[in-house]
Amino acid sequence: MLPFNDPTVEIRVLRFEEVPVDDSTPLRCSLQNVSLDDRGPRPDIDCFGREVDGRDATIEGTPAETVVHDVPTQNSGCRFAWGDFQTLSYTWGQETSSSETIFINGKESRIPHGLAIALRALACQPETQLGMHYWVDSLCINQNDTLEKNQQVKRMGDIYRKARAVIVWLGPQESGDERAIAKMRQLCQVTPKTSQHPPSQYVYPDAWDELYAFMRKTYWSRTWIIQELAMNHNATLFLCGTIKLTRRMVLMAAVYCQQISRRFKDDLPVVADDDSPELQVWALSSRMHRLVSVSTGSPRRRTLDKLLNLIRRADATDMRDKVYGILGLLDDTVAARIVPDYELSVRQVYVNFAMTLIDTSKRLETIIFGGLSQDDTWPTWVPDWRVQFNRDHVRYLKQARACGDNMIASLEFKGEEQLLLTCSGDNVDTLTRVGATPNRPINKPNEIPRVDRYKERSAIALWRTLLLDDIYKRDEYMEDEPPLLEVPWVEPPDPSDASSPSSTKSEWDQVLRSSNYRDFHEFRQANYDFPIGERNLEDFFPHSVPQARLFGSRRQLVRATLSIKNRTLAVTTSGYLCLVPDAAQEGDILVILAGCRCPMILRPRGSFYAVVGECYAHGLMEGEFYKSGQNCKQRDEFTLC
Template structure:
């Protein structure tokens, strides 16, 4: 990055730290170019001061950052006044700053050489660089890092003398051996830091407004109704001639103006939240980590509490945040238009930052049903950005859920493919096979041009559809199917929720066995069932043979009523978004009105239940088609009046619980096939699945997998949900010897 020549590190415990020059050193350093010095220090207990060893207070003992912080929020509960003041200026609602007085100035340092703060940030555009001075020598760094240093030199703790550890400056990036060694020490470096400062970037896109809004929502999160002064819903019965015709009109009145929502969007879309290395950096921090954006600073916990408010009502509040920047229909754009990256137009905008923060230890407040444990760590790393593909593996080794399990040494002389194989073998060696759920199986072509009128669900089958485009070809590298490829695009389907209490992990009785060539992996499992009938995975799937109906099978769930329950529970994988078992009220998902026409404000273009219905009406679900399951056996008069056997179901269009159920079902159904099996089960499987593929329960994997037989071995296609075998039922069958545990070789 410049002409600076690094002095080699002399021991395994030695690191470099940055002494940032501030106006406390010389008034000329308060403005102008950034000046700093590199110092070599040792992180060993022998370097601790006597006070630190004896547990006496040292500088920064209370963990406070003591920088200009958005604090003392005064909430105006008058909605009219809030509507007037909130968008124009926040100074009338949020005011005051934290005291800058340092009360521990006379205390000793933790180490004999001082103490340090680790910086968590995104490198930024490598072509946009600025000059700084390191030991008096000009050096070019990314513009984002230069802006961080320029801001940090005005913060009290840095002026007090706390050093900085910054990867781009403290590691000789040109020395691959040193780089690999320092990567193995990243966990210790961040864990040993006095604090970790998060730098989101310079002020832009009303970031000051967004930071204050985060503080406001954080305080609101403690209210019984945190959204009271954000918006409220208005439901009006326009036409009410029951039972023949009934129309409710629903609208939402905002109490915040668009400037706030736009500012929040841009703050959450910043590159920082998608950087790979921040996963372990944030996980090793604490709740009061300072989050700095421009000149504003708030504790990380305030960011978390605000994101929780958004996550509670992502279907409405989250939609406001996205559509005010990306357009009214942003959250319903087709996958091909996003080129596989839907971060800025989906729930991931607020869910990913939340899950990153929940990676901290101990996680007693986590409400995630998706992330957590080994699989959660893999998911977060899979969705992150890294300039070096090998860092997708090395960057998550320090995460708490992986650090004690995977013992590999970063080696930048290996190719990415070799790195992925090495990582997968180390991951599975302990018996946890949840990495198989991340298989990047192909997704067939869909038509990208079609006829779809506003009030009618089109297209039906592939009629009026053309311009087919393959969504994902899967992994293009010559890798075994059991290897997690971190370079190829991930499958677009939303990952199945974390098993939690509903789906207990299958305890591995034996570890997998690898062949001498590193191509085959043999595991223990049950070849439980095979796929029989499959739906189309998308309304415009180009293959006209879908829905595909295999041989008719009887439902193992019982009569029509029990089978209907199995169907709607499958559509929501028998869970709510918060992780509880799906309540009986979720049966409203089978309302015929919903499947016929959808619900305004809920149906997402070609991902709505109505679109799935029109494409898959002929899908046989045991002894009935989907059309009969939803609409029932109706006379001409009943069809004309819109009456069916399911009309006792509550129509979920205008209540929060119903809307959540519909949104959740659509999210899980997208890019998956609804299937029945030869054994009479119903489930959701990857789009790559075909008739005859095997449903397999593998020891060490929390959910069943779909495998395809290839001569004497099997290729993994991905995870699946099969209703009735998700709570350990197959293990009980093994105990009763109704099914057998066998060796399964994956290739």
């Protein structure tokens, strides 16, 4: 490859010299260095407009807007003096022995078989015949030149932004893809373009197995596609073998699957890896929806939250790409301070990323995604994006305001490699009782005095704690009889008992047979005598099935099951009822840090503190600690390790 004269504006682009006759004919391409500043003499005339701009309506089978284009010829104008280019978004996958020979600038080169199939699909596109160029990262960046790789990775956001469009290669067509895509096309045809919600009469699990398989394609789990899809929304083309899809078709499929999962709940016709298809389908469809809808135009905070959620659940061959792969989507003040360097360790890349997010925002919400790790060398305040975060509703907790008006963090990075973070806050209390978890039986310490902090409102405190206070406004009126506390304390029916079809069973019987109830009841049984004021946990629930209808109990049971996953109950010395990470233990402290919206659990380690995780503490979530005047003492200082 020829080196760049000016790597700040130059890229390499790929052009097909000929269309292969069949799969046995080697691909013949050329690579050339071009400048993105080299504008064409007539950029107002787009010779590719007919093939690119009009393809969405053609693919969806919907009426196209009237767009006048010049007759496309290779002599028509282009945006750049050298032509135009589209980018390829695809799955690199693992290196395998399966490869194929292609010719680049007349020289033989071996590329993975999967990439060769994708290139053949590009070669057959109509715009290719008009001279369209393509940018393919694995071919257009010298992967053996670390300096060039660092420079080009930093520029990838700009490259995708300036591309004519993005072509997504989902892989070869698989069984069921044609039926799934036909359903997507139907949804686009029956739904007005001003809406994302198909008419209710079309929301029925048609082609359900095929859509479920489509959502599980490897492509949707990649890290790099987050930026690749977000930076360019212009005429995105999805290729599944020879079948073409639009961005709107994929978006409609995601919305449709979400609507189905809400409407059919436990009756979803999906054979999932676990017995909670509703949650699994919701997670898959939500991810696909975010991927095709996230853009650089979203508000900064919301975009960052979406990005962090997406990269945590994404796969990457090189784990440093969990950060480098979203640089083009980050706020300029953040992106400017992160320089791709593949010589750094994964830990140092993540430490630098956490420091930058914290220092530029003067906020500490990022540490919520940290916590105790099996790797003792990993700072507990630095999120490890290699592993999935195992607790739900964190986004809701980040809407709290436990720190009151102290929204700006006072902080300093210290120590070798700056692995220590010193910040200010208030040591509120100490955990004196921590509940059971699936891996830890209930720990019954020496009898401790019960503190009835909430008195007659203990039931309300428990209700809101088990839901992380994720209460819908329409549920507020239910405080006198919280629906979740109507869920009976009875043994779940035998799953093998199919004496009557579910459609003939009572609403409560259906609830008791659900996986949500089994998980919730297992949690309650493990913590049956957990102290809440003067009562035990078991005392708050009826021991027989209520005669009344469910009202909000089923809905709240689902949310409670999400809330308690990998969390447990805890009480503090002064009686605060909390829902804490299941790694918490007696002696940990409950703190409120300046610049962090929700309380945190820290563990003393000599003169330092380890981050255990975020916490819901009833009566502290909206700045009550500061309104009560309890913070008249000097602010505490914590050095997080």
